[in-house]
Amino acid sequence: MTTSAYDQVAYPSYPFPASHPDRLAVAAHLSGIDAAGVKSCRVLELGCGAGGNILPLADTLPGSQFVGVDVSSQQIDEARHVCDAIGLTNLELLDRDILTLDKSLGEFDYVLCHGVFSWTTEEVRRKILSVCTTNLSPHGVALINYNTFPGWHLHNWVRDMIRTRALTFAGPAAQIREARTMIDVLIAAFKPQRQPHHGLLLGELENMKRYSDEFLFHAILNFQNQPFYLHEFVSCCEDHALRYIGDAEPALGWIGTVAHDTATQFSQLCPDQVVLEQHLDFVNNTTSRRSLLCRKSVAVSREEQAQRLAELHVSGSLKVASDTSDPNVSVFQNPAGRKIATRDAGLSAALLAVANAWPASVPYDTLTRDSDVGRSTWEPDLLNCHAAGIIEFNLRPSPCNRDLDERPATTRLARRQAANQDFVTNLRHQAIRLAPAQRQLLQYLDGTHTHAELATLTANNEATVIETLQQLAQQSLIACGDEDA
Ligand SMILES: C[S@@+](CC[C@H](N)C(=O)[O-])C[C@H]1O[C@@H](n2cnc3c(N)ncnc32)[C@H](O)[C@@H]1O
Numbered sequence: 001m002t003t004s005a006y007d008q009v010a011y012p013s014y015p016f017p018a019s020h021p022d023r024l025a026v027a028a029h030l031s032g033i034d035a036a037g038v039k040s041c042r043v044l045e046l047g048c049g050a051g052g053n054i055l056p057l058a059d060t061l062p063g064s065q066f067v068g069v070d071v072s073s074q075q076i077d078e079a080r081h082v083c084d085a086i087g088l089t090n091l092e093l094l095d096r097d098i099l100t101l102d103k104s105l106g107e108f109d110y111v112l113c114h115g116v117f118s119w120t121t122e123e124v125r126r127k128i129l130s131v132c133t134t135n136l137s138p139h140g141v142a143l144i145n146y147n148t149f150p151g152w153h154l155h156n157w158v159r160d161m162i163r164t165r166a167l168t169f170a171g172p173a174a175q176i177r178e179a180r181t182m183i184d185v186l187i188a189a190f191k192p193q194r195q196p197h198h199g200l201l202l203g204e205l206e207n208m209k210r211y212s213d214e215f216l217f218h219a220i221l222n223f224q225n226q227p228f229y230l231h232e233f234v235s236c237c238e239d240h241a242l243r244y245i246g247d248a249e250p251a252l253g254w255i256g257t258v259a260h261d262t263a264t265q266f267s268q269l270c271p272d273q274v275v276l277e278q279h280l281d282f283v284n285n286t287t288s289r290r291s292l293l294c295r296k297s298v299a300v301s302r303e304e305q306a307q308r309l310a311e312l313h314v315s316g317s318l319k320v321a322s323d324t325s326d327p328n329v330s331v332f333q334n335p336a337g338r339k340i341a342t343r344d345a346g347l348s349a350a351l352l353a354v355a356n357a358w359p360a361s362v363p364y365d366t367l368t369r370d371s372d373v374g375r376s377t378w379e380p381d382l383l384n385c386h387a388a389g390i391i392e393f394n395l396r397p398s399p400c401n402r403d404l405d406e407r408p409a410t411t412r413l414a415r416r417q418a419a420n421q422d423f424v425t426n427l428r429h430q431a432i433r434l435a436p437a438q439r440q441l442l443q444y445l446d447g448t449h450t451h452a453e454l455a456t457l458t459a460n461n462e463a464t465v466i467e468t469l470q471q472l473a474q475q476s477l478i479a480c481g482d483e484d485a
Contacts, residue, residue: 001058005051006072009172009217011115013052013075016145018248018290020057020429021064021110024141026393027292030308031245032301035141036109038396039063043380044108044135046070046098046128047116051079054112056425058083058091059413060399066091069098099127101135111142114290118147118226119218125226129240130291142293143248144233151287152227158204161186166221175221176213183209230278233291241296244274248290251425253277254387257284273302306379314382315361315398316354316391317410318472336392338478347378349416354391357478359428361398392428399427402478404469409479411446418442426476434475441468442477 017023021038028035036042040063045054048068058066069074076095083091098116113128132142144418147155166179190198193293204315208220217224228236234244246253253273257264257280270276280286294300321331321339330348331341332355342348350367385391401408410427417424418439423431434442437460444457451469455462 004221005172005218006070007074007212010075010078011049011218012212012214013050013079014423014431015053015056015425015429016114016290017429019053019112019114019143019145021061022246022394022396024110024143024292025395026312027161027246027248027250028139028141028294029311029395030302030305030372030393032304032308033139033141033245033294033298035139036137041065041109042107042137043067043110043112044105044131045069046101046111046113046131047077048079048093049115050075051082051093052425052431053114054091055056055079055082055086055088056411056429058088059411060253060427060429062090064090067094067108068092069096069101071095071097082413082416082462086416088412098124098131100122101127101131102470103134105135107137108141109140111136111140113143113392114145117144118228118460119222119224121224125236129242132242133240133295136295138295139298141245142242143290144293145288145290146233147225147227148233148281148286148289149227149229150282151285152225153284154200154204155287156225156227158186158201158208159225162208162220172217172221176217179216179221180209227287230286230289230291231274232280233289234274237291237293238296241291243296243298244383245292245294245300246273246415247277248292250387251389252280252284252286252289254384255280256384305383309364309379309382309393312364312393312395313361313368313397314350314354314364314391314393315358316351316385317358318355318390319353320352320355332390334390335387338388340385340388340390342378342381344378344381347381350378350382351385351391357402359398359400359473360402360480361392361394363397399479400476401473401478404451404466404473404478405447405481407447407450408445408469409481410442410472410477411479412446414477415443415446424477427479428476430476432475432477437464437468438472438475441465442472445472445478447481 026034038061042065045068048054048070054066054068071093076093080093111132117125162179162182166175169175169178183205190202193199263403266279270279317335318332326341329341331339332351333339353362355368386393414424423433426432441458444454451465453464455465
């Protein structure tokens with residue numbers, strides 16, 4: 001199997017919220033790096049496939065320049081087709097092998113490489129790192145996604161069981177079919193859980209059974225799948241004069257993901273950030289990382305994070321939870337079920353302001369100005385809320401509108417996706433599946449139609465249109481006309 005496997009079986013192409021340049025810019029900012037603003041930056045994506053990640057970025061950041069590279073000409077053609085159909089002029093799509101890239105491609109403020117590093121050869125891996133060294137701008141940030149140990153020890157245990165027989169068949173269709181047969185046979189074998197390891201493997205297999213054919217083929221049957229321990233990856237990066245900043249998913253570096261006593265012991269035993277994060281991976285059985293890198297010459301410091309909050313905007317889809325019996329405790333919950341309980345009046349007021357603003361954001365300074373309580377008491381907690389994925393920080397105001405304009409608009413790409421596929425990419429760079437009525441209405445949201453006109457176009461009454469628009473706004477699909485966003 002070679003990379004042409006991606007021409008044979010197309011890989012589903014999605015947006016990755018963690019790879020949004022604003023997310024990278026925030027991580028850099030909190031680490032003391034002055035990365036480029038996302039409204040006018042240069043972004044390179046290596047292995048961009050059919051453009052699920054780079055197309056919405058180019059669409060929503062028209063003042064920035066994007067280059068996507070992939071060796072699969074079929075997927076690049078697919079991405080070009082969409083690029084032309086929605087009229088993007090800031091995206092160049094190159095049908096090229098990463099191995100052929102050099103300095104002539106220019107410098108980029110952000111380099112993204114998702115789903116490639118573990119699934120390719122050692123030669124290409126080295127080249128990906130050398131592209132980061134050669135083509136990153138002086139304060140540029142790269143994101144490299146890869147599979148990790150220890151999580152992949154368990155995945156590989158099951159992967160080996162599936163591949164052994166399936167790969168004796170020729171061609172993707174037969175291999176996928178036989179892999180599915182073996183998944184069913186093994187689920188039945190482990191279900192009675194006669195031995196201690198059966199429960200673990202059963203969970204893995206049941207999860208794998210839900211994979212799409214395309215994902216099963218590329219993630220499980222693909223010949224290459226090399227996971228790394230974080231410390232191994234960081235050491236390879238250092239060999240290429242690259243410095244580890246942290247992960248694009250802040251939770252992977254957050255000590256709050258382990259029990260309090262363990263956190264205290266880890267803090268004593270692991271004074272170095274990489275060693276600490278490695279031990280968090282051990283406890284959390286991490287399967288995948290999205291590591292952020294900069295040039296070795298750039299200084300990284302997390303010392304003054306609290307002071308750096310002042311330049312940020314805060315957003316979060318939060319609801320006040322009703323399950324508290326103590327009137328002095330406020331509990332906030334996000335749609336993923338993550339909760340924060342606090343007795344701190346300042347933090348509670350700040351989170352309430354964030355909840356009320358959703359899907360728009362609140363400038364951090366407004367939160368502190370409007371709070372009666374000195375901010376230094378709750379700044380560390382706000383940083384923890386960010387690390388826990390309860391709130392988001394951005395370096396620009398949210399591009400999402402909470403209020404319904406007279407002529408509401410979404411993005412060009414979302415309108416096209418609503419007409420052609422089963423998910424759309426929202427303004428937070430997330431893939432969203434819509435109900436049929438939402439999908440129908442979204443296609444008309446080009447900012448030229450009033451609510452009454454939308455009602456006529458969709459054969460609905462105006463009240464229904466407004467209700468559907470409000471649902472779309474809550475899903476971050478209505479753009480705000482604000483030039484600053
Ligand atoms: C598993 S897919 C990941 C696609 C997408 N980035 C994602 O994460 O969903 C790997 C992609 O990398 C591309 N690829 C693999 N090796 C490559 C190489 N040497 N040069 C350019 N593209 C490559 C494949 O064609 C494929 O589109």
